[in-house]
Amino acid sequence: MTIILYNPKSRLGNNKKLLSKIENMIRKQGHAVVLKNVLTIGDADGFLEQFKPTDRFVIVGGDGTLHQLVNSINIHQVSQDVAMVQAGTGNDFLRSIKSKDKIISVKQSLLDLPHVVFHEKKQYFINGVGIGLDGYVGHIVDESRLKKSKLGFFKATLKGLSSYQPMAMTLQMQDQTIEIKKTWFVAVMHSVYFGGGMKIAPNASRSSKTLEVVVVKDCPKWLLFIIFPTIYLGWHKLFKSYVQFYQTNEINIVTSKKTYAQFDGEVTSLMNHIHIKR
Secondary structure, three states: OEEEEEOOOHHHHOOHHHHHHHHHHHHHOOOOEEEEEHHHOOOHHHHHOOOOOOOEEEEEEOHHHHHHHHOOOOHHHOOOEEEEEEOOOOOHHHHHHOOOOOOEEOHHHHOOOOEEEEOOEEEEOOOEEEEEHHHHHHHHHHHOOOOOOHHHHHHHHHHHHHHOOOEEEEEEEOOEEEEEEEEEEEEEEOOOOEOOOEOOOOOOOOOOOOEEEEEEEOOOHHHHHHHHHHHHHOHHHHOOOOEEEEEEOEEEEEEEEEEOEEEOOEEOOOEEEEEEEO
């Protein structure tokens, strides 16, 4: 049996055709299919007990769907295979795996995830954590009528760049403490991509025991408008005076005032302190 896990909010619920297509494709392979809305999974242990080890879960969704699942179900307790079909907005997780298969096995990539602690809560993340401008842009999208599409994020980015004010941040990483007076944003990455294909951390790797920290700082606003599009190709690393990279397995970030953060594109409430560990 194949259990299709879907998120009706993925792509604003506009994945019904794809969901039907995947269901029909699996049925033609001779498998029975059960559809399950991930937003209705309450008791995770009770949910998993319904199925046999030989069954398979197929996630139809994007990064937000997967982020929610890894934080509601202990993947180490899942004896079944876990696969995924691209059906989200950003799809940065599957982009980093680089498979041409329509249904991609992802369980192995979910067994050793980093986590972030904020407001005394712990969350695992699959791609990365950002605090500052990128969190603010996500907040603009969530609070506006902009669709969660590349065009919507582009419009929100322009609006965010125009109104966001950089702030002081303190980064504590193992044996070093870095104080930055004018920080646009800090991204702590387990993978290469964020924001729907932006190659923010070119040297990040899921198999690495460290995270890649990307700091954008001290940059005049007009130049930031030029730097931002280069992130899609990873060329922002050429702006060495304003973009810096670090590797660490643990980092503590404190901001001078409360700001927004995003975990795999999911925007949090205002905060001024997060702790991240590989």
